[in-house]
Amino acid sequence: GESVGLHLPTLSVQEGDNSIINCAYSNSASDYFIWYKQESGKGPQFIIDIRSNMDKRQGQRVTVLLNKTVKHLSLQIAATQPGDSAVYFCAEDGGSNYKLTFGKGTLLTVNP
Amino acid sequence: SQTIHQWPATLVQPVGSPLSLECTVEGTSNPNLYWYRQAAGRGLQLLFYSVGIGQISSEVPQNLSASRPQDRQFILSSKKLLLSDSGFYLCAWSVGHTNEQFFGPGTRLTVL
Numbered sequence: 001g002e003s004v005g006l007h008l009p010t011l012s013v014q015e016g017d018n019s020i021i022n023c024a025y026s027n028s029a030s031d032y033f034i035w036y037k038q039e040s041g042k043g044p045q046f047i048i049d050i051r052s053n054m055d056k057r058q059g060q061r062v063t064v065l066l067n068k069t070v071k072h073l074s075l076q077i078a079a080t081q082p083g084d085s086a087v088y089f090c091a092e093d094g095g096s097n098y099k100l101t102f103g104k105g106t107l108l109t110v111n112p
Numbered sequence: 113s114q115t116i117h118q119w120p121a122t123l124v125q126p127v128g129s130p131l132s133l134e135c136t137v138e139g140t141s142n143p144n145l146y147w148y149r150q151a152a153g154r155g156l157q158l159l160f161y162s163v164g165i166g167q168i169s170s171e172v173p174q175n176l177s178a179s180r181p182q183d184r185q186f187i188l189s190s191k192k193l194l195l196s197d198s199g200f201y202l203c204a205w206s207v208g209h210t211n212e213q214f215f216g217p218g219t220r221l222t223v224l
Contacts, residue, residue: 034213041218099161
């Protein structure tokens with residue numbers, strides 16, 4: 001079956017560096033993608049989303065890039081801070097109006 | 113603004129006992145509601161979703177059931193818990209045909 005996956009399960013960066021978290025998806029019907037941040041013991045928190053008619057979207061310190069040709073999604077965090085330490089999940093809609101399929105997650109650790 | 117509540121926050125139950133987890137949403141009408149389970153260090157597995165009162169879609173056949181007795185109330189139940197039911201249970205909501213889902217704080221269930 002088609003799935004969403006991540007290239008790197010863990011990522012460790014120094015405070016102030018930029019972070020890049022990658023995600024591969026295989027469902028060509030996916031039209032909508034979201035990145036979530038989940039801190040330990042808490043529910044996932046929406047970070048940023050992007051639709052398939054775009055290839056880049058920027059938020060506050062975060063940028064999502066979508067490459068539909070190779071079915072790749074990335075989350076870039078500028079000037080990473082200790083508070084950014086969390087597990088980051090990508091999710092795709094698989095063409096559904098209601099459901100999301102989540103990737104396995106990447107643990108980001110920011111070293112002071 | 114919209115808020116989502118889950119209770120209890122933590123629960124320890126013996127094998128074979130019943131389960132009832134509750135989720136309520138405030139500040140929106142006719143939300144789509146979702147139950148996910150997250151095993152330790154893993155991604156999110158969609159268990160059930162509902163697009164209206166009394167309507168339940170099951171994603172994974174298992175020991176659990178869901179009900180939606182009111183527009184903004186979603187309940188996850190089991191008649192007899194198994195050890196494998198342990199995990200972090202998350203409720204989420206979305207509106208209309210958008211897939212942007214917002215998560216509750218979660219319930220940590222330990223079955224002994």
